[in-house]
């Protein structure tokens with residue numbers, strides 16, 4: 001704790017001495033605030049530390065953490081890929097710092113970028129219209145299912161069910177349930193794909209939508225996607241694409257061409273904007289023409305004032321919009337990074353990214369001693385730890401200086417280790433990952449159960465850390 005390190009006089013090197021104590025209390029004038037008294041303070045107690053002590057304290061804290069800039073981060077499904085610095089530069093440009101409440105006339109550049117991103121995403125996904133509003137993939141799912149619901153209601157249809165494969169991401173079930181639907185779970189067939197017969201038996205006049213990702217959560221392409229789309233459409237339902245695995249298809253195949261009607265894009269997984277810590281993210285939603293009028297508002301459109309004039313941009317509310325799902329136009333600084341990334345890579349760069357994502361997963365898969373029950377896989381694979389505990393293997397991998405894969409999900413792969421190296425890693429780094437996997441594979445249960453040995457914290461109580469977090473150092477004193 002920084003307060004424990006404080007000593008009288010330590011702040012004296014570059015600043016005048018603040019007080020004669022190990023910490024000093026400064027007046028921050030809370031009494032003048034417009035906020036309620038209970039939410040403000042009049043003074044703040046600062047620890048006495050020299051500048052190098054302070055710099056080392058925060059650097060040490062940062063080294064206790066792991067990020068994609070520390071090393072490989074092959075967390076399957078989550079797609080933890082590196083965010084190029086040029087996208088940060090674009091977002092940090094002072095011209096990007098516009099207040100969202102400014103008049104449309106004065107933010108034509110901002111609107112042009114948003115319009116351009118709507119267009120890029122529509123073309124990438126094979127969709128006709130896109131909203132940039134939702135602030136995450138899960139929020140995109142929820143908005144997309146609300147669009148499906150509005151569509152059915154507008155046609156006077158009372159459809160009550162959303163079908164979701166049992167291997168789907170937990171957010172799919174939650175989004176459908178939050179939108180008021182009963183969830184029908186679809187088992188996988190023995191090859192790990194959608195069971196077409198089970199699907200045909202499940203769809204009917206109650207079906208509002210089928211939610212699917214392709215490739216699916218073990219990286220397999222749903223080869224029957226055309227038949228799947230037909231079965232859902234024949235029953236009057238809609239096909240929803242969970243875009244979290246778009247990295248495998250980028251620039252090569254489009255959900256819209258496969259028959260999907262609605263999709264979300266996880267810009268923080270596919271288009272290199274920051275990921276994690278609960279946000280900030282963005283989960284734009286694309287739809288086919290028939291559903292465009294229901295999209296969340298506002299969207300951006302191009303207008304012209306007669307021939308020969310420059311195009312202008314304006315916000316508009318789709319005719320039968322489901323309403324707002326976020327403030328203003330969405331998470332602007334995240335969206336501008338996605339725009340910059342797509343613009344810089346272009347068609348060729350995007351197709352190259354998906355090729356490398358698939359190549360890297362397949363190379364890594366070929367180098368590890370664990371069995372991979374389902375294939376051929378694309379950008380990620382689910383290895384099984386067999387007789388070992390996948391969570392123990394993951395802890396042991398930390399000792400070898402890499403981040404482990406996602407473990408114990410999806411559930412139909414026993415002791416699953418869902419691994420997605422992403423396109424950013426070179427061969428040497430993939431070899432380091434394979435070394436970590438293979439070292440753990442050769443170890444006995446006791447070694448695994450005692451791992452990690454070389455990290456700052458050993459086995460932490462993950463459940464308590466999530467459910468009862470101590471967010472203040474006061475809590476350590478039982479205060």
Ligand SMILES: *Cc1c(COP(=O)(O)O)cnc(C)c1O
Nearest residue numbers: 077078136137138169171242244
């Ligand atoms: C990450 C993920 C989601 C949810 O996306 P968020 O942006 O994290 O809310 C949905 N489906 C799948 C398959 C995912 O991997």
